Amino acid sequence: MENPRTDPRDYDDDGGLKRTGTVWTATARIITAVIGSGVLALPWASAQLGWVIYPIMVLLFAGIICYTSALLSDCYRSGDPSHGERNCTYMDTVKASLGRAQVWLCQFSAYSNVFGVAIGHTIAAGMSMLAIQRRASCFQHNKGHRHPCNFPIWPYMITFGVAEIFLSQIPEYHTWWFSYLGPAMSFTYCSIGVGISIAKVVENGVLKGGLVGIGMTAVTASPMSKVWGSLEALGVIAFVYCYSRILIEIQDTIKAPPPPESKVMKLATAMGVAVTTFLYLLFGFMGYAALGGATPGNLLAGLGFYEPYWVVDIANVAIIVHLAVAYQVYCRPIYDFVERCAARRWPESSYVTREFDVLVLRSSYKLNLFRATWRTAFVVTTTVVAALLPFFHDVVALVGALGFWPLCVYIPVEMYVTQKKVLRWSPLWVWLQILSLGCLFVCLAAMAASIVGIITIHKK
Secondary structure, three states: OOOOOOOHHHEOOOOOEOOOEOHHHHHHHHHHHHOOHHHHHHHHHHHHHHHHHHHHHHHHHHHHHHHHHHHHHOOOEEOOOOOOEEOOOHHHHHHHHHOHHHHHHHHHHHHHHHHHHHHHHHHHHHHHHHHHHHHHHHHOOOOOOOOOOOOOOHHHHHHHHHHHHHHHOOOHHHOOOHHHHHHHHHHHHHHHHHHHHHHHHHHHOOOOOOOOOOOOOOOOOOHHHHHHHHHHHHHHHHHHOOOHHHHHHHHOOEOOOOOOHHHHHHHHHHHHHHHHHHHHHHHHHHHHHHHHHHOOOOOOOOOOOOOOHHHHHHHHHHHHHHHHHHHHHHHHHHHHHHHHHHHHHOOOOHHHHOEEEEEEOOEEEEEEHHHHHHHHHHHHHHHHHHHHOOOHHHHHHHHHHHHHHHHHHHHHHHHHHHHOOOOOOOHHHHHHHHHHHHHHHHHHHHHHHHHHHHHHHHHO
16 A cells, blocks of 8 residues: 655645646647547538638637637636635636626536537537448448438437447546547547548649638529528637636646746647647648538538548547547536535435445446436437437537637636726726627627528428
């Protein structure tokens, strides 16, 4: 048995073990946490906006998230930036800066975002399973690329949901391998997506697409459909940059000053955003250049590419594995939140608090009935909603529009104004309010466009 650490130098000022994170580890955590399923819809967003507006919007959102993340990093410590009290989570930071009422708003926004992301992951995983089935059963058996090959998607979503029910029961201390498997899979399918897009461009001998995107030259397209598509594309871009709620947790891994954690985190955020922005521009550009107006809402599962079969299938397998892992990583906070609330509300209930030892594969597993039923109910609910709304890029855009303003702009701005005592009507205060209101209007417009897109596709 190891001796407990007794040297005070092994601990930080909050009593926890000394943090060892650096700017490089923080940057790596940001990059691996950010790149996810939303990147698959970026070529579609590029097709809606065109060669000119798409990079401008990506760079604009990148600048906004980099700026508001810097504001958020300044709120990690209350008071003195080097020796003030630490706030180890996003919720702790909100509670310390804004009070209980804003905590409820933050919780509602964060957990609604988690619910939406879980639905999006279920849809994307189902699409990838369906794409593999189509290629195996139809396109590889001399039926041609134009064969309808109509398989329903809902059985694959149910399969994914059943897998998530079992994965949701894995205890927290067994999920360390999630941190390694997920990023590896995301980089795998992103690399394949860019690679086959470049190969397709070379095969075509021309860059497809246009300066203003699809729709303006189409005979059947109305001006409003172009407007809705462009606004929905902004929701997709908002989705891939909506990661502020994890930044405080990443900052909490950085070693104690000097320099202050906020200074290190700002540099890490700038480098992480720069890398992800480059990947977003590359992925969006190459997918659109390869497929032009035919760019699907999900680049790898939307049958935009057929060959080489085995490479595309590897990409889709990587997507499925990554989404299975990411689903649990994203949903773990809402699992824990509900279980803590239930334990506080019914502390005497054996259904809520009691654990039973169950033998599973020669290992003892502690079964809690409330945990088992609640997590199962959550997964079933997200699976049912996904089956009813199997529209990947529309759901991604809607979730991005709903989550970006409150979590990435409004709350960081309000915390910074409160903690730094920014004077009302000062130039900085006015600028921050303009930024917040501008992002609110853009997100509301993107949300409306996403709802219109879902309704339009559902009617078809």
